[in-house]
Amino acid sequence: MLVLSRKKNESIMIGEQIEVKILAIEGEQIKIGIVAPKAVTIHRTEVFQAIQGQNKEALAMTTDVLEQLKKHK
Structure with a gap:
């Protein structure tokens, strides 16, 4: 498992087409956004x-x- 630290508005890339972005951090809850091709199920x-x-x-x-x-x- 790869463990990364990110702050609000930072992101990581998975391959060339999938981006995972930290949208908000509220207490113990983190909201993330995922940008991926429609063919990728999430x-x-x-x-x-x-x-x-x-x-x-x-x-x-x-x-x-x-x-x-x-x-x-």
């Missing part, structure tokens, strides 16, 4: 983990369930 960790969990559940679905769904059309 999620908070808890949202990303929820998406991954739902994807795993969908992959675990048996073909029986899919056949039942086809019958209910």
